[in-house]
Amino acid sequence: MSDKISAPNVYLYAFQLHNDSKGSNNPLWKHCDNILANFTDETVTPNLVFPQKSHSNRNDLLPNVALGFNSNPPIEGFVQPLQILDSYAFCLNIGCPEDGTADNENVDLIKEFNPNQALLIDGDDNFLGQTLLITAWLPENSSDDLDSLKPLADKCCNALFQGNSPPTFYCSGKLFGSPIFEYGSIADIANYRHLIVWLLADKQTDKDFNTCQEEILDLLFYRNKIIKVFQDSRKVYYELDREYRIIEKNMEVLQDQFARGTVLNPSQLLEFQEQLKQLFSKGIIYTRLLRKLEDYDNTIALNLNNYTNILQAICGILGTDKEEPSILNNFSIKTAPYFRSQIAGDLGYFRHGTDLIEQAIASIRGIVEIEQAKNDRTNQIALRKSEIGEKDRDDRLESTVQAIGVGLAAGGIAASSGTDKLFETVQNHQIPVVMHLHPFAFSFLLSCAIALLAAGITWCVTKPKNS
Amino acid sequence: MTDDEKFISGFLQVFETKPELFEQFGAVEALANLNNTISQMADSSNQEVADAIGNWCEDYPEISNEINLTERKLKPQPTKTEGQNERLSNRYPELPENLKKRIPKS
Numbered sequence: 001m002s003d004k005i006s007a008p009n010v011y012l013y014a015f016q017l018h019n020d021s022k023g024s025n026n027p028l029w030k031h032c033d034n035i036l037a038n039f040t041d042e043t044v045t046p047n048l049v050f051p052q053k054s055h056s057n058r059n060d061l062l063p064n065v066a067l068g069f070n071s072n073p074p075i076e077g078f079v080q081p082l083q084i085l086d087s088y089a090f091c092l093n094i095g096c097p098e099d100g101t102a103d104n105e106n107v108d109l110i111k112e113f114n115p116n117q118a119l120l121i122d123g124d125d126n127f128l129g130q131t132l133l134i135t136a137w138l139p140e141n142s143s144d145d146l147d148s149l150k151p152l153a154d155k156c157c158n159a160l161f162q163g164n165s166p167p168t169f170y171c172s173g174k175l176f177g178s179p180i181f182e183y184g185s186i187a188d189i190a191n192y193r194h195l196i197v198w199l200l201a202d203k204q205t206d207k208d209f210n211t212c213q214e215e216i217l218d219l220l221f222y223r224n225k226i227i228k229v230f231q232d233s234r235k236v237y238y239e240l241d242r243e244y245r246i247i248e249k250n251m252e253v254l255q256d257q258f259a260r261g262t263v264l265n266p267s268q269l270l271e272f273q274e275q276l277k278q279l280f281s282k283g284i285i286y287t288r289l290l291r292k293l294e295d296y297d298n299t300i301a302l303n304l305n306n307y308t309n310i311l312q313a314i315c316g317i318l319g320t321d322k323e324e325p326s327i328l329n330n331f332s333i334k335t336a337p338y339f340r341s342q343i344a345g346d347l348g349y350f351r352h353g354t355d356l357i358e359q360a361i362a363s364i365r366g367i368v369e370i371e372q373a374k375n376d377r378t379n380q381i382a383l384r385k386s387e388i389g390e391k392d393r394d395d396r397l398e399s400t401v402q403a404i405g406v407g408l409a410a411g412g413i414a415a416s417s418g419t420d421k422l423f424e425t426v427q428n429h430q431i432p433v434v435m436h437l438h439p440f441a442f443s444f445l446l447s448c449a450i451a452l453l454a455a456g457i458t459w460c461v462t463k464p465k466n467s
Numbered sequence: 468m469t470d471d472e473k474f475i476s477g478f479l480q481v482f483e484t485k486p487e488l489f490e491q492f493g494a495v496e497a498l499a500n501l502n503n504t505i506s507q508m509a510d511s512s513n514q515e516v517a518d519a520i521g522n523w524c525e526d527y528p529e530i531s532n533e534i535n536l537t538e539r540k541l542k543p544q545p546t547k548t549e550g551q552n553e554r555l556s557n558r559y560p561e562l563p564e565n566l567k568k569r570i571p572k573s
Contacts, residue, residue, distance in 0.1 A: 007540070009540070009541075011541070017559055019559075019561075056546070056548065056551060057551055057554045058546045058551070059546065060545055060546050065543050065544070065545045066543035078543055080543040082546070085554060085556050086556065086558075086559060091543070093541065095540075097540060098540040099484075099540075100533070125561075125562065125567060203535055206540075206541075209541060210541055210542065210544075213541055213543070213544060214544065214546060214547060225559075229559075229560075232560070232562055235562060235566060236562070236566065239566050288563065289563070292560055292562075292563065295560035296560055298557065299557055299559065299560060302555040302556065302557055303555075305555050306554050306555055309552055309554075310552075313552065
């Protein structure tokens with residue numbers, strides 16, 4: 001197979017989410033102008049007109065739809081910026097005119113379309129991805145056998161990437177009657193680059209490409225979005241995996257702690273309470289990541305639906321069978337379902353993590369509650385003892401005060417009422433000890449004795465009983 | 468631009484940019500006949516004019532090829548405003564901020 005091709009062209013389709021950078025500030029336009037700077041002085045950003053309120057899914061952002069430019073003859077091109085739903089997009093063409101002025105060119109001419117790898121965009125988190133499409137006419141009467149054309153397609157791919165890590169071959173087929181070769185391995189999803197080489201052999205191919213250019217751009221938009229979603233889902237997967245391992249390790253430590261014994265001292269109880277707090281916090285992070293993975297699956301499903309609808313629209317426009325654009329169909333029946341199955345598998349596995357966390361939280365909470373109840377009971381008993389002691393002290397004090405009060409009152413009454421008569425009676429009866437006492441001393445001692453007797457009786461009556 | 472308009476425009480482009488082709492393939496004399504035919508079709512539709520040119524070109528396949536060549540490259544078209552299909556959409560699930568910081572850009 002000859003290395004000669006006619007009118008080679010490269011189309012770069014790039015997509016970026018609006019998010020917080022709407023309008024001219026979106027980084028996509030800077031990438032676009034940087035690429036254009038390699039071929040022309042024209043820039044796209046100052047000419048962009050953004051719709052204020054649009055009810056359309058898709059809007060052209062240039063008044064003249066596209067910006068055409070000429071570079072070193074015969075190289076020419078155009079750029080068509082667009083807004084599609086939540087994203088911006090552009091289709092940038094660099095290549096030769098297809099009017100016969102660039103016939104039978106060497107494949108190496110493609111190198112000039114990608115000086116300094118300018119077409120390879122290194123985007124931020126909101127960059128959805130890019131697809132590079134090389135079209136080139138085969139010499140007349142060439143075979144359209146896929147196997148014999150593959151080396152030529154490989155050469156086109158290598159010429160564009162100039163040997164700098166070109167994407168690996170993925171599959172081949174025919175689209176609109178001409179051989180097409182797809183590059184980019186899903187297995188290396190983190191470094192995925194999408195390249196298509198379309199070797200045109202049928203005049204109808206170009207016509208169909210022209211007719212369905214809007215649908216093909218939209219199709220590539222949803223395709224890149226699905227790939228980006230899957231790439232992001234892998235990042236969440238790795239984070240979930242990391243968290244899951246930590247949770248499993250924590251569970252082992254907990255199991256050891258449970259096995260050590262059931263009686264916990266206050267410091268162990270505090271440790272458990274701390275672990276409980278940490279598990280709550282981990283549970284929230286883990287559940288958020290799990291939800292994110294579910295969101296990704298949902299997003300793939302929605303965008304796959306859009307992809308399939310556009311594919312049906314293409315078949316409707318061209319009046320072909322659904323199986324006809326097999327290379328486009330391949331993504332919807334094989335690649336995207338594979339992404340969904342992978343995420344479903346991840347979800348099935350990681351959902352156990354939530355169960356583990358819930359189980360651990362329930363176990364620790366149970367243990368902490370039991371220990372807490374034990375401690376509470378001990379504290380209650382101590383408090384009750386202390387209350388009883390206090391009451392006892394109060395009762396004793398009350399009895400003492402009552403006894404002293406009654407004693408003093410009784411002594412006072414005794415001292416003031418009739419001790420003289422009693423003293424005379426005692427002296428008349430010649431009682432030896434009492435006879436020598438002074439009447440005052442007799443009265444004082446008698447009232448003291450009565451006071452002590454009254455206090456003693458009162459104390460006996462009011463003293464607190466032992467409980 | 469309809470297919471008929473494209474075909475007529477392609478014929479004119481070849482006539483203006485590559486007149487040598489008409490000499491090369493002996494079509495100069497026959498051009499007068501075509502000119503007469505088209506002159507009489509002032510009230511005819513573009514389809515009828517395109518058909519007349521097409522019939523004339525049947526004797527000169529090289530010129531037909533050249534006309535087809537002028538129409539080959541992709542020409543950006545404005546977005547179709549009519550018949551747009553509904554598209555499902557949702558809020559793109561962004562990566563959590565802490566994850567963005569943790570994972571190096573791939």
